[in-house]
Amino acid sequence: MATLSDSHPGFSVDIFQNEYLADGAREVNAIVTVTATGGGTAGGRLSADSARADAAVVVMVDCSGSMDYPPTKMRNAREATAVAIDALRDGVAFAVVAGSHNATEVYPGNGGLAVADHATREQAKQALRKLEASGGTAIGSWLTLAHQLFETRSDIPIRHGILLTDGRNEHEKPDELQRVLDKVTGRFTVDCRGVGTDWKVDELRRISSALLGTVDIVAEPSGLAEDFRSMMEKAMGKQVADVALRLWTPANAVVRYVKQVAPTVEDLTGRRAEAGPRAGDYPTGSWGDESRDYHVCIEVPAAAVGNEMLAARISLLLPRPDGSAEILSQGLVRAVWTDDLVSSTRISPQVAHYTGQAELSAAIQEGMAAHRAGDLDRATAKLGAAVRLAHETGNESTFKLLQKVVDVVDAGEGTVRFRKNVSEADSMTLETRSTKTVRVKK
Incomplete structure (x- = not known):
């Protein structure tokens, strides 16, 4: 071993x-x-004299019927998956899963993981032709198959999933998905992406949060390839699990x-x-x-x-194979x-800053939930508070996203008006990215 x-x-x-x-x-x-x-070294990697892989990746692609509307969506998903495969490092174990109301291993198709090299990357890209849109959506089955594939290589410490969907998890009950999440939590991480605007933000956030990954929106299918490339490059940069x-x-x-x-x-x-x-x-x-x-x-x-x-x-702490743990660093409070x-009465600038960032995130999520429920007064108050907090903490990217949903009358006071004809994409982008923060200025 x-x-x-x-x-x-x-x-x-x-x-x-x-x-x-x-x-x-x-x-x-x-x-x-x-x-x-200390990039280039790898705490979670296997020793250099081992031929085994140091990381494993499973790409889960939504192939439900809605991915064919418009047909360019499925084509963009295939192209994005091909880009992700090209970004795999030699020696990384990988697989591609087609997800609908069930899950199918598209590549390598033998119940296990392939090891990335020039030949297997080309074979995997050829196999992407099998990604065709039909059926429903049961994301728990996709995660279950990914878990089974990862478990065929228990020697691999870094396990990462990429999950793409365009719709809601309509073909399994919430408690069914939760049972799957309870089973796979701690076994691998997952970055979730929603393409278009027919998926639910809180549904994908629930998955990414449980599996310590990220969630984001790709409003236009044409943006999938670049997003997949970026996700895979970040996954390839992980060195310790x-x-x-x-x-x-x-x-x-x-x-x-x-x-x-x-x-x-x-x-x-x-x-x-x-x-x-x-x-x-x-x-x-x-x-x-x-x-x-x-x-x-x-x-x-x-x-x-x-x-x-x-x-x-x-x-x-970093766990060791013998069950003990290595202390990597320590600090005292x-x-x-x-x-x-x-x-x-002096408040630490770092504590004050991040308290504001957490309040900003909560205000956006509560404001968007109120807006969906038709409570415009509460939505306006919450997003007004979000504008004030984004302004105070210097979170310019979130401030710009807020401006696509509300007209800012007074940023310092948090006085706003909801804009007319706000696009669903702008609303979902604000909600999806509400948890992103800016670091305190040193």
Whole structure:
């Protein structure tokens, strides 16, 4: 059996907080910046003398009947999948799945995964002619087949899915999909893409969130090829899998929440796995050369002025084949009680920024939900708040998306009016990208 290489990207943990609390205060907030550097090495890769693959990719393409309306949609999907196949690195294990009300392995078609080289890439692109539109949509069956294919190569640490759909998951019940997600969570990651405007944002976000991937809209089918190329290139950049963020807290302290806040907002609180006395692990998925920010909120026992305590020890862990874990980096969150009003009321710029970014994301989603429900007053208030927050936090890309849905009267005050004849594509783009954040300016 192949073993993991001892080399991996270098990880660092930086903690940003105001550790000073007023007399009796209990809530400690910190932004944890995790950075992985050292491209070219591979913590999750197999050793160089092994012939086994270091990563596996399964591309799941919607082939339901609606993909033939217009016919260019299916053609663009085939072309985009071919582009993704061309972006595969030599040695990567891969497969292509056609999804409808059931799932079919289009390539290699033997119940397993092919290994990418010039010949298999060409064979896979020829096999894409089998992608034809018919039938319904049952995404759980697509994920189930992807899981089965990944499981044929249990030696591969990095497993990544790409899922494309143009419609709603109408041929299976929500609880059926949830059972599949419960089964495959932690087994592989999935990036979801919705093409056109007939799919549901919250449905794909549910999948991408559970599987620690991304979700986005490709409003025009002609944009699929470039999007697939970008997704595959990012997948090929992943070097280490299954990194966990471990929080140890002292007796009587409570972790209120753990959220990823950059590059997107993702609440990890409910995904805690207990890891010994007063410690819990939160999944972060696969890493390449990149940096992410996490917001940690801890409630500690109140203490008198002059007291100081360690509120949390934060560690990055990489599992080893023998069941142990390597500590990649650590950081400390402190609490110091003071009667100095200036110190205790100062808000960390990083904490303030990402609190605003999380509020911005929630305001957009609540505003769009209210608009769909016909509550224009609530929708206007929420999107007005979103405009104000985007303006205050410098999130220019989200501000521009908001301007396609509302006319901004006063950005600073959040005064807006809904625009007439807003396109469905603009509404869905705003909602889909509502979780994308900008990093705090250093």
